[in-house]
Amino acid sequence: MTAFVLVSGPFTGGWVWQEVVERLRAAGCAAYGVSLAGTEGSGGGREVDLEAHIGDVVRVIDRIGADEEVVLVGHDYGIHPVLGAADRRPERVARVVYLDAGMPGDGDAALAAVPDAAAVVASAVDGLVPAPRGEGWLRWGSTAGLGEAELARLDRLAVPQPLRTLTQPLRLTGDPYARPTTGVLCTANGSGIAMVELLVATGPARYGVLADPRVGFFELDTGHWPMLSAPGPLADVLLRAAADEGYRLSVAESGRPGHLGEFPLDVPERPRERRGRVDLHLPEASGPRPAVLFVHGGPVPEEQRPTPRDTPVFTGYGRYAASLGVVGATVDHRLHGLTDFPRAAADVAGAVELLRADPRVDGERIALWFFSGGGLLSADWLAGPPSWLRCVAMTYPVLAPPPDWRAVDARFRPARLVGAASPPVVLTRVGRENAVFAATVEEFVTAAGKAGAELEIVDVPDAGHGFEMLDPTDGTRAAVARAMRSVVVRLEA
Numbered sequence: 001m002t003a004f005v006l007v008s009g010p011f012t013g014g015w016v017w018q019e020v021v022e023r024l025r026a027a028g029c030a031a032y033g034v035s036l037a038g039t040e041g042s043g044g045g046r047e048v049d050l051e052a053h054i055g056d057v058v059r060v061i062d063r064i065g066a067d068e069e070v071v072l073v074g075h076d077y078g079i080h081p082v083l084g085a086a087d088r089r090p091e092r093v094a095r096v097v098y099l100d101a102g103m104p105g106d107g108d109a110a111l112a113a114v115p116d117a118a119a120v121v122a123s124a125v126d127g128l129v130p131a132p133r134g135e136g137w138l139r140w141g142s143t144a145g146l147g148e149a150e151l152a153r154l155d156r157l158a159v160p161q162p163l164r165t166l167t168q169p170l171r172l173t174g175d176p177y178a179r180p181t182t183g184v185l186c187t188a189n190g191s192g193i194a195m196v197e198l199l200v201a202t203g204p205a206r207y208g209v210l211a212d213p214r215v216g217f218f219e220l221d222t223g224h225w226p227m228l229s230a231p232g233p234l235a236d237v238l239l240r241a242a243a244d245e246g247y248r249l250s251v252a253e254s255g256r257p258g259h260l261g262e263f264p265l266d267v268p269e270r271p272r273e274r275r276g277r278v279d280l281h282l283p284e285a286s287g288p289r290p291a292v293l294f295v296h297g298g299p300v301p302e303e304q305r306p307t308p309r310d311t312p313v314f315t316g317y318g319r320y321a322a323s324l325g326v327v328g329a330t331v332d333h334r335l336h337g338l339t340d341f342p343r344a345a346a347d348v349a350g351a352v353e354l355l356r357a358d359p360r361v362d363g364e365r366i367a368l369w370f371f372s373g374g375g376l377l378s379a380d381w382l383a384g385p386p387s388w389l390r391c392v393a394m395t396y397p398v399l400a401p402p403p404d405w406r407a408v409d410a411r412f413r414p415a416r417l418v419g420a421a422s423p424p425v426v427l428t429r430v431g432r433e434n435a436v437f438a439a440t441v442e443e444f445v446t447a448a449g450k451a452g453a454e455l456e457i458v459d460v461p462d463a464g465h466g467f468e469m470l471d472p473t474d475g476t477r478a479a480v481a482r483a484m485r486s487v488v489v490r491l492e493a
Helices: 014-026 050-062 076-088 117-123 134-139 148-157 163-167 193-202 205-211 231-242 312-323 338-357 372-383 435-451 474-492
Strands: 002-007 030-033 069-075 093-099 181-186 215-220 272-275 278-281 289-295 327-331 361-371 389-395 425-432 455-464
Touching: 002 014, 002 050, 002 076, 002 231, 014 030, 014 231, 050 069, 050 076, 050 163, 069 076, 069 231, 076 093, 076 163, 093 231, 117 163, 134 148, 181 193, 181 231, 193 205, 193 215, 205 215, 215 231, 278 312, 278 338, 289 312, 289 338, 289 474, 312 327, 312 474, 327 338, 338 361, 338 372, 361 372, 361 474, 372 389, 389 474, 425 435, 425 474, 435 455, 455 474
Parallel strands: 002 030, 002 069, 069 093, 093 181, 181 215, 289 327, 289 361, 361 389, 389 425, 425 455
Antiparallel strands: 272 278, 278 327
């Protein structure tokens, strides 16, 4: 028999699983909604930490019969104690289910994924983070699918969360993916299978584990609390996960991470000069030349090697610009997590200052070119453009934070800031974009049109996100060339 151990996110306890537990038991399974220390009057306070919650889950596992297959389900923060317990009892856990949860590893604290983490810490009273109320739940996830009764229930039963459970790093001795794993994605909260496939195809190598045949995925068309908004569909998905069902991702035949794909155009090598976080690809032309700074996307793990400026695509863009007579600059900015956008923006601003101060650069003719998640970094430049910023280019950009990027600072909203005073924008839009990202692009295009902003769109109907790396066709090569020509023309004007 399968025994489900269900661990919820912050401020909630075992009560949140009531309807799901009833359905699982009706299907002939054992099911336990865990109340962690500090919830539902189970004791605790400022001294309760992540290790205490791991111990709570371990004790539930130890009470389950040896002939039962244990499936641990971690929702939101609950994945931290679930992974800790699976690490302590590896021989007892048959499967881990990530329910609208992140991918924490050894050394990761839950607070790192929380919007405005400093404010959360500051709000704590006697070591406890006050439970949200009303619209305050939106900080922690989408409330889509929750009616007035469910929201009132959350408000009524939620309890403060011990701060140390959020700040203490998770400690693991083994690989969290060493056993069958299932991801359940709540699409109204911003994540879906298409997004995961995009991460595996174009993202850092660490996401490659998600294409392991032992990892399956399901989607639920609801918000962040499916145990309240869709208990029936959630119970069905959990039963199917225990039966080893679920969508499996495909792996590129080359086995090479997507971000190491080759630049689609054959461009000549040019001298490259490294200046701290910035590389300059220098043209043959003499005298101060215009420059374009290429700003990579992300978040990118700090440990990723090669770093973005050393990948074939960004080296290719830098050389391509230099081959056309302008300085092509690349920058390794420090966007390592969703809370890092202010730091990354400062890195970009510093790269611009370095570029404009170089005597080989015409400081009055600069373009900035943003990619993917780095598109949010265009916000400052669209809102208050200096006179020397001749153009902003964007390629498959994210132009408003997706619903599950709540940790992004409110400052980074390009779709809200584009206006008539913004510099000319060259936008490369892909037809096979992830639906969540595509919605942010359309929001930007609509806003730009209403504001009378100068916008040139380079459409690539048959291409997807990261097309330079993944889909080097005649059409994608033509799109790269057209966008580059448009930028260079504006720099030379």
